[in-house]
Amino acid sequence: MFFLSMLTIVVGLIAVRARFISIKSGQMSIEYLKLMQGQDVPEMVTRTTRCFNNLFEVPVLFYVVCTLYIALGIESFVATVIAWLFAVFRLSQAFIHINCNSVRHRMVVFGLSVLCVLLLWVNLVVVKI
Numbered sequence: 298m299f300f301l302s303m304l305t306i307v308v309g310l311i312a313v314r315a316r317f318i319s320i321k322s323g324q325m326s327i328e329y330l331k332l333m334q335g336q337d338v339p340e341m342v343t344r345t346t347r348c349f350n351n352l353f354e355v356p357v358l359f360y361v362v363c364t365l366y367i368a369l370g371i372e373s374f375v376a377t378v379i380a381w382l383f384a385v386f387r388l389s390q391a392f393i394h395i396n397c398n399s400v401r402h403r404m405v406v407f408g409l410s411v412l413c414v415l416l417l418w419v420n421l422v423v424v425k426i
Contacts, residue, residue, distance in 0.1 A: 298363050300384045305352040308391050312345035341395075348394040352387070355411055359383055362417045369425065376420050383413035 319325040319339045329336050359380070366376055389406045393399055 298360060301352075301356055301359065301387060304384070304388055304391060305349070305356070308345065308349045308352060308395070311395060312342075312349045315339070315341045315345045344395055344398055348391050351394070352391070355407075355414060356387065358414045359417070362414065362421055365421060366417075369421075371421065371424055373420060373424055376417055376424075379413050379416050379420065383410050383417070386410035386413060 316325070316330070319342050320327050324339045325342060326336060329338060363380060365371075366373065386406045386409045390403055390410065393403045393406065
């Protein structure tokens with residue numbers, strides 16, 4: 298969970314940097330940030346913002362299931378491996394999203410990360426039963 302939290306913070310900082318650079322270069326008005334609408338923004342601002350937002354969607358389910366493992370005192374090697382795979386897939390998705398933004402590659406790693414969360418939940422139920 299720490300790794301994914303740090304990834305979220307780093308992507309957030311990259312998004313802030315992209316905004317500052319765009320405002321400083323005149324590509325975007327600071328007024329845009331009031332409502333996040335009203336003008337076209339540079340692609341990098343959109344990419345980094347959407348990537349940051351993505352890190353608050355499916356990962357919430359990851360945080361919940363990991364917290365349940367901890368709260369219930371469940372130690373599972375399988376869950377640990379799946380959790381690390383999830384983190385790697387999320388890192389890969391963020392890297393792809395911010396850099397080349399290949400939808401095909403992004404979609405594959407997104408799907409794999411969702412599968413990891415599903416497997417974590419199934420494993421939790423199976424281990425707890």
